[in-house]
Amino acid sequence: MNNLATNDSTTKNGLTYPEIRAALMLKGITCREIARRAGVSESAVTQTIKSCYRFKGFGVRKVIAEALEMSVDDIWTPAESN
Numbered sequence: 001m002n003n004l005a006t007n008d009s010t011t012k013n014g015l016t017y018p019e020i021r022a023a024l025m026l027k028g029i030t031c032r033e034i035a036r037r038a039g040v041s042e043s044a045v046t047q048t049i050k051s052c053y054r055f056k057g058f059g060v061r062k063v064i065a066e067a068l069e070m071s072v073d074d075i076w077t078p079a080e081s082n
Helices: 008-013 017-026 031-038 042-049 058-068
Strands: none
Touching: 017 031, 017 042, 017 058, 031 042, 031 058, 042 058
């Protein structure tokens, strides 16, 4: 697994937008593919990754976490998940 998924300080605090995008790219997964899997638009995926306050996209978060072989809590902090 890559360093993003195993770095304790990163996973403890959640990942940033660039870190999530980089992790997806390392696995060869695009936002378009996540959108297809989740049944939403690419914009919804981007908003979810950026943790927009209006769009939390809990279902999309699960798809992203599964694609990265991580838990939702490792990617987004519990405060962001509420």
